Amino acid sequence: MTVIIAGGGIAGLSLALSLHQIGVPCRVYEQVRALKPLGVGINVQPHAVRELFELGLADEMEAVGVRTREVAYYSKRGNLIWSEPRGMFAGYSWPQYSTHRGKLQMMLFDAVLKRLGPDSIVTEAAVTGFRETPGGVEVSLANGATAQGTMLVAADGIHSAVRRQLYPNEGAPRWGGAVLWRGTTVAKPYLTGATMAMAGHEWQKFVTYPISQPDPQTGEALINWIGELKYEPGAGWNREDWNRKGDFADFLPSFEYWRFPWLDCPALMKAGGECYEYPMVDRDPLERWTFGRVTLAGDAAHPMYPIGSNGASQAIMDARFIARAILDHGLTGDALMAYEAERRPATTRIILANRGNGPDQVMQTVEERCAGAFGDISEVLSREELEQTAAGYKKIAGFDVGTLNARPPLVPAGARVAV
Ligand SMILES: Cc1cc2nc3c(=O)[nH]c(=O)nc-3n(C[C@H](O)[C@H](O)[C@H](O)COP(=O)(O)OP(=O)(O)OC[C@H]3O[C@@H](n4cnc5c(N)ncnc54)[C@H](O)[C@@H]3O)c2cc1C
Numbered sequence: 001m002t003v004i005i006a007g008g009g010i011a012g013l014s015l016a017l018s019l020h021q022i023g024v025p026c027r028v029y030e031q032v033r034a035l036k037p038l039g040v041g042i043n044v045q046p047h048a049v050r051e052l053f054e055l056g057l058a059d060e061m062e063a064v065g066v067r068t069r070e071v072a073y074y075s076k077r078g079n080l081i082w083s084e085p086r087g088m089f090a091g092y093s094w095p096q097y098s099t100h101r102g103k104l105q106m107m108l109f110d111a112v113l114k115r116l117g118p119d120s121i122v123t124e125a126a127v128t129g130f131r132e133t134p135g136g137v138e139v140s141l142a143n144g145a146t147a148q149g150t151m152l153v154a155a156d157g158i159h160s161a162v163r164r165q166l167y168p169n170e171g172a173p174r175w176g177g178a179v180l181w182r183g184t185t186v187a188k189p190y191l192t193g194a195t196m197a198m199a200g201h202e203w204q205k206f207v208t209y210p211i212s213q214p215d216p217q218t219g220e221a222l223i224n225w226i227g228e229l230k231y232e233p234g235a236g237w238n239r240e241d242w243n244r245k246g247d248f249a250d251f252l253p254s255f256e257y258w259r260f261p262w263l264d265c266p267a268l269m270k271a272g273g274e275c276y277e278y279p280m281v282d283r284d285p286l287e288r289w290t291f292g293r294v295t296l297a298g299d300a301a302h303p304m305y306p307i308g309s310n311g312a313s314q315a316i317m318d319a320r321f322i323a324r325a326i327l328d329h330g331l332t333g334d335a336l337m338a339y340e341a342e343r344r345p346a347t348t349r350i351i352l353a354n355r356g357n358g359p360d361q362v363m364q365t366v367e368e369r370c371a372g373a374f375g376d377i378s379e380v381l382s383r384e385e386l387e388q389t390a391a392g393y394k395k396i397a398g399f400d401v402g403t404l405n406a407r408p409p410l411v412p413a414g415a416r417v418a419v
Contacts, residue, residue: 001331004139004149006127007156008035010101011298011315013108016152017055018323020116022342023416024331027110027119028280029139029147031156035109037102039242040182041211041224043068043309044099046092046227047399048316053094054409060107063095066210066221069192073363074199075372078260081362082260082377082386086196088184093405096207098196099226100184104312122147123195127156129165130294137293151293153322155315158240158281162298166291172239173281173303178230179237180306181246184273189214190263198304199265200260201367202357203230206258206265225269226249228280237279246277261412265280280305282355285348288340293385295336298324302347310397318343318397324410325416349396359393362386 005012008030019026044052044065052061072083087096112120126142136150154162158173184277189210191197196209205228212222229251231237238244248270258265269275285302289296298315322339329335357364366372366380375382394400 001025003145003331004029004137004161005182006119006152006154006160007031007298007300008109008123009155009157009298009301010312011318012106012153012155013105013112014051014055014316014319015155015297015322016112016116016120016410017057017108018319019315019326020112021411022056022323022327024323024326025290026116027122027127027147027149028049029127029141030121031142033124034182035105035123037100037106039101039105039137040184040310041209042099042101043209044097044104044316045309045313045397045399046094046096047404048313049094049097051316051410054413055111056108057058057111060111061097064093064103064107066194066213068096068196068209069194072191072194072198073360074260075363075366075374076200076258077372078199078258078262079372079374080377081366081381082390083178084390085309091166091401091405092399093390098211100211100222100224101312105400126329127154127161130162131292132292145415151333152223153296153297154293154300155297156300156305156306158283158299160296162294162295163300164174166294166296167286168386170283173283175237175279176305177232177235178253178280180230180278180280181251181269181275182278183225183269183272183274184211185225185268186220186222187268187271188219188382189221189223190287197263198360198363199260200228200363201372202360202364203284204228204254205360205363206255207266208263208268219265223268225265225271227255227265230306238277240279240281242276242278244277246269246275248275250277261398280353285345285351290333290336290340292333293320293336302351303342304347305354305358307354307360308350308393308397310354310418313397313399314347314350320410325410327415333368346398353393353396359390362389
């Protein structure tokens with residue numbers, strides 16, 4: 001009756017906790033020998049925070065995250081285009097958190113160990129493929145072993161081995177021309193102290209937000225930052241690897257004059273000392289995720305550009321919808337089909353919206369209309385245009401405030417599957 005989960009990232013661990021909540025046994029097979037807190041900043045939007053809270057992880061989330069107070073968009077000259085409150089400051093019943101991806105993953109990992117026990121995660125166990133059996137699914141592992149289960153959820157990330165088996169001709173992820181240099185710096189928080197700030201436009205962008213509470217002694221916090229440059233298609237870049245070290249010489253000179261009254265961007269980046277380089281990639285939306293008792297989740301199903309801060313949130317939502325579907329349909333292929341029917345169209349819309357810059361499109365419009373120079377933003381963009389862009393993206397990404405606050409829980413407290 002065990003559900004096999006390939007991958008112990010945000011999607012896989014959230015799914016393990018969700019299945020445990022409804023009384024379904026599962027086991028996670030993770031390729032690395034030991035999970036380490038890798039990555040830099042990431043955001044968890046209120047719809048996904050709600051799910052973590054309903055998993056009983058409110059205190060744990062509070063301990064690893066910063067409640068994002070506002071999001072603010074600036075032109076490349078540092079002029080304010082648009083700002084809006086976030087999370088509970090915007091009327092949601094749940095906060096938005098800015099956090100460190102590795103801390104979020106380790107928080108989920110610790111909760112899995114505590115609730116499901118150490119046998120629930122098998123490490124050094126890269127899934128290489130699967131085959132259907134009369135009673136379910138058998139997965140093969142790189143070490144030559146096999147594992148049997150009732151169903152398989154592939155949450156093995158953007159280079160998913162299971163997706164590759166299902167779509168052998170798909171090839172590498174699709175690069176849209178942008179490269180991100182990501183890092184963190186211990187520094188004094190700027191603006192509200194918990195602002196996610198973005199400056200620039202489609203071809204050159206700077207993003208920053210604090211991901212730790214300020215130190216009571218020094219007032220300094222860990223500040224996440226991203227310098228982003230876009231190249232002409234065909235320029236070519238290194239293959240995506242979350243842990244590839246970057247070179248400041250490749251991007252810092254382009255930001256030399258981005259010294260704003262509210263933040264000295266190049267100084268912040270330089271003070272970080274090291275950075276990671278990542279080409280902005282996604283994959284084309286698939287027409288099908290579920291094949292019998294096998295389905296895809298998280299980045300394995302719908303890798304998207306990191307625009308609009310949605311990758312981790314959507315991975316958590318997948319986990320919750322799978323649990324919901326199993327509650328409704330039992331441990332069956334129908335449950336996986338029901339999950340896909342909800343989630344595939346929803347995430348396809350986000351992949352496509354992110355290719356069109358998502359909510360960041362306001363910065364590109366300002367660049368095109370006035371090269372970022374204006375006195376008052378109303379000279380360049382009407383309030384309606386600004387509001388429509390922000391509200392439209394929230395609807396697409398599933399975190400419209402009214403809808404989210406009003407809907408009942410996806411996984412009702414105490415609901416269990418008879419297995
Ligand atoms: C090391 C790392 C660092 C990251 N850093 C950032 C960041 O700084 N900012 C950001 O926005 N996003 C980052 N991401 C991506 C982000 O976590 C995801 O976009 C999002 O959270 C969706 O999560 P996921 O669980 O679907 O995928 P992931 O978080 O990528 O998790 C996939 C998991 O599956 C494991 N895995 C892969 N292949 C196999 C296999 N064949 N068998 C078994 N296990 C396998 C991986 O080791 C990983 O633990 C990072 C991902 C990784 C793996």
